[in-house]
Amino acid sequence: MHSQAKYLSGDKDSIKEFIDKFDVFLFDCDGVLWSGDNLFEGTVETLELLRSRGKQIVFVTNNSTKSRSDYKKKLTDMGIPATVDEVFGSSYSAAIYISRILELPADKRTVYVLGERGIETELDSENIPHIGGTDPSLNRIISSEDYASIASGSSLDPSVGVVLCGLDFHLNYLKLCLAYHYLQRGAVFLATNIDTTLPSAGKLFAGAGACHAPLVAMLGGTKPASLGKPSQAMMEAIEGKFKFERSKACMIGDRLDTDIRFGIDGELGGTLCVLTGVTKSPDDWKDGRTVPSEYVNKLGDLMGAA
Numbered sequence: 001m002h003s004q005a006k007y008l009s010g011d012k013d014s015i016k017e018f019i020d021k022f023d024v025f026l027f028d029c030d031g032v033l034w035s036g037d038n039l040f041e042g043t044v045e046t047l048e049l050l051r052s053r054g055k056q057i058v059f060v061t062n063n064s065t066k067s068r069s070d071y072k073k074k075l076t077d078m079g080i081p082a083t084v085d086e087v088f089g090s091s092y093s094a095a096i097y098i099s100r101i102l103e104l105p106a107d108k109r110t111v112y113v114l115g116e117r118g119i120e121t122e123l124d125s126e127n128i129p130h131i132g133g134t135d136p137s138l139n140r141i142i143s144s145e146d147y148a149s150i151a152s153g154s155s156l157d158p159s160v161g162v163v164l165c166g167l168d169f170h171l172n173y174l175k176l177c178l179a180y181h182y183l184q185r186g187a188v189f190l191a192t193n194i195d196t197t198l199p200s201a202g203k204l205f206a207g208a209g210a211c212h213a214p215l216v217a218m219l220g221g222t223k224p225a226s227l228g229k230p231s232q233a234m235m236e237a238i239e240g241k242f243k244f245e246r247s248k249a250c251m252i253g254d255r256l257d258t259d260i261r262f263g264i265d266g267e268l269g270g271t272l273c274v275l276t277g278v279t280k281s282p283d284d285w286k287d288g289r290t291v292p293s294e295y296v297n298k299l300g301d302l303m304g305a306a
């Protein structure tokens with residue numbers, strides 16, 4: 001880990017030297033490429049510059065609301081050429097973990113989802129049965145019948161072996177209580193990611209970590225295993241798919257406890273922090289716990305090497 005982050009913005013030679021050090025750039029999305037649907041200045045040009053220099057680009061996002069194909073569409077709609085194979089999201093990471101790593105009893109293979117369509121799509125891609133999620137019948141206030149049927153277990157699906165939590169724009173009391181009772185019955189507690197906030201429109205909003213925080217409180221502090229950044233299960237899955245040399249790879253992100261931690265723990269060749277998302281200034285890493293190797297004001301500053 002670095003004790004001092006090198007500031008690159010405006011330093012043409014250092015930017016060129018930085019880019020030349022790496023063959024692969026792992027790009028975080030929210031807070032780096034855009035804020036919500038607002039693309040940051042210079043993003044398209046910077047990605048074009050890196051590709052023109054033969055760099056491999058991988059989009060590594062913790063945003064679980066979209067599948068890989070959804071992200072490919074968002075990227076291309078925003079003017080960023082991308083293929084589905086270049087996208088690796090936390091929902092996909094979780095689906096791979098559940099289908100290929102987690103060993104569940106044969107009668108406990110169903111996943112109860114607290115989250116959006118992106119999680120469901122990726123579970124489908126791994127043929128994992130799931131309930132909850134975007135089921136419209138759950139978008140309502142809990143009833144006295146619900147209390148009774150959840151308490152007795154008569155409305156609970158006995159095949160649920162996992163509760164998987166992501167960013168849920170339709171979160172409610174009923175859904176949290178269903179998740180809690182599945183967990184109480186022994187379901188494995190998983191999260192796509194731990195991000196407590198979501199950058200959008202230049203400010204911060206509730207993130208996936210805030211969505212499952214009520215369950216952590218109800219469970220007396222038990223936290224889910226998270227399959228997004230900084231999980232090294234995700235790094236290993238990405239490395240397995242793209243076969244890159246870690247010392248020649250750089251993680252570019254806006255969040256210290258996910259993106260930069262992901263790159264440091266993964267012993268990548270470098271970590272570049274941008275100040276357009278969650279992290280706002282070098283003061284944010286003055287405790288020395290998670291210090292990027294380099295930083296810029298915004299991604300587009302790398303155009304200094306053009």
Ligand SMILES: O=C(O)[C@H](O)[C@H](O)COP(=O)(O)O
Nearest residue numbers: 029030061062063198207208
């Ligand atoms: O709350 C969340 O899920 C995250 O803030 C968000 O989606 C992170 O996405 P990323 O910055 O990893 O693209």
Ligand SMILES: [Mg+2]
Nearest residue numbers: 028030031254
């Ligand atoms: Mg981000």
